[in-house]
Amino acid sequence: MSGRGDRPARFRVVAIADADSFVKWAAALIDTAPDVHPHLLLVRTPLTVSIAQERAALSGTAIRPDAVTRIAHEEIASWLSHDRPDVVVLAGRGPFVRLVMREIDRLARRPVVVTGMPGMSIPAQRGALLYRRESDLMVVHSRRELRAFSDLADRLGVGLRFGLATLPFAKPRPAEASTGDDLVFAAQAIVPRDPADRLALAGILRSAAAADPSRRVVVKLRSRPDQGESETHFERTAFADLLQSRPENLVFSHDPMATALQRAEGLVTVSSTAAIEAIAMGVPVIALDTFGVSKEHLNTVFTGSGVQGSAADVIARRFRHPNERWKLDNYFHDPAESTWWIDVRELVAMRRRGDLPARRVPPPRGGALHRAWQRKAVLGDEDRSVAGAVALMVGAPLVWTILTVRRIFGARGAGTWSDPASDITVTPARYQDPIVRRMPRVAVVGD
Known part of the structure; x- marks a missing residue:
């Protein structure tokens, strides 16, 4: 250094x-x-x-x-x-x-x-x-x-x-790159969340591959769990498992998204930011709305874009480009x-x-034990402190109680998760991933 x-x-x-x-x-x-x-x-x-x-x-x-x-x-x-x-x-x-x-x-x-x-x-x-x-x-x-x-x-x-x-x-597609004929699917760990929906989505991809065996369907994955890799969100129902049985032209890829898109005819996603990467490269997309359009699916952003489509659109590869008005307000200003x-x-x-005062994190309301919980929840096995172990035992049941109450009695109305007409959530998230991945019942409250 x-x-x-x-x-x-x-x-x-x-x-x-x-x-x-x-x-x-x-x-x-x-x-x-x-x-x-x-x-x-x-x-x-x-x-x-x-x-x-x-x-x-x-x-x-x-x-x-x-x-x-x-x-x-x-x-x-x-x-x-x-x-x-x-x-x-x-x-x-x-x-x-x-x-x-x-x-x-x-x-x-x-x-x-x-x-x-x-x-x-x-x-x-x-x-x-x-x-x-x-x-x-x-x-x-x-x-x-x-x-x-x-x-x-x-x-x-x-x-x-x-x-x-x-x-x-x-970024734009490199000038020397040629358009490919892959259907690239941007897999997401938590969208859709329901296992039945994920199974149905795997079926749509199989059907798209079977509809034209001469062209590939590429499932772009972000991690290799069998090699100890993790990703930002915890995937409980992995597409790699759901698609163990698949046509030969349905393949997995761990390439960077930009690389996968250079060989793409079009991109399919529910709500991945990969759609913005594709649009920037001139690759048409389908924002799949088969499982609904809601804040929980993180896909209300595509309303009015002109790129939303159905399972039939995916199978027929009816990709589309967004309208210019939507683009100016959404990521292409x-x-x-x-x-x-x-x-x-x-x-x-x-x-x-000396004109910019420090904005310091206040002490947690629960004192030292709450602070130990916050540290343990982020660091997992990297935190070997006794306080962290104690906080884990005390905090885990409490957190799961909070999340259960949120799922059952979550607030409704303007600006909440149930309001698709607004672009904000004034209420806390009702679902959380476990951040301590080796302890799957340990979650962190927050976004």
Whole structure:
């Protein structure tokens, strides 16, 4: 690690991440910033990317392997104290962001803290905002998201600055690339959630492959569980299991999405951000609405786009391009409107002048035991403390009780999960993944 005196006269930006989708987003985001010296810290948690996933996430960026450091949580503060970055980008699920923010609170020289979500974020979720409320800037990726998160912040009484960016990994197709004839399906771990729906979706893919044996149906997967890999969300019903019996032209791929799309005739998804990658490359899509359009399916963003379609459309490969009006409001605004890096430079100048107070994470309401639970829930087996083990035993039943009550008695009305007409959720999520993956009944409350 070089000292500050050896460094070029440009901003030092460090992204801190763990899970696959957040690593991809953080690497692509800092790669778009001009005049920076970037570094990527991968914190060891149950979700940390494998070397293969890291390689896929960094594909298409200029971040070299020697600019990546794998680190334990307890080493974060000392590493940052020595490196003294100007900007830290926190890229992880809400509980991860909160845990790392507490380490930043220990620093004598505080960097500007930037947070954000790794893809489409409609609806703007309560937890996504509250976990990031102590950051100096939260990045959003469309005009629509900017309106939604600003509205949500006003309703929740959160004072937070937002910076608009384009999705950093949504890039045009290379000029030399030729159009392929693959139907690429972007698999998602939690959408649709119901096992029966996932089984039905596997059947649609089989039918699409059988309809034309001369063309491939490619199921793009994000992880290899048999090799110990995890992904951001916990998949209880895996397409790799559902499609063990399949036609020869129905295949799996672990290539980067950009690579898969270079051979695509079209992309199929329920609500994956891969749709935006495809649209950017000029690849038509189908946003499958067979299982409904709702906030829980995370696909209300496609309403009015012109790309929603049925199972019959998928089987017949009736892909479509979105209308221009929808694109301007959803992820394809004029790049000149993307002010996030201008905002960051202004915030760095303010911090250097002493005009940007630190936004510190408050102590948890449940005291030391609650704090131990928060740490254990994020770090899993990486946390070997007695307090963490005790908190796990006490907290797990309580969390599952809270989630059960939410599922049964969840609030309804404007701005809730049951309201498809709004772009925000003022109520907490009713479902949560286990973050401690080896203990499948342990969940974290939050988004």
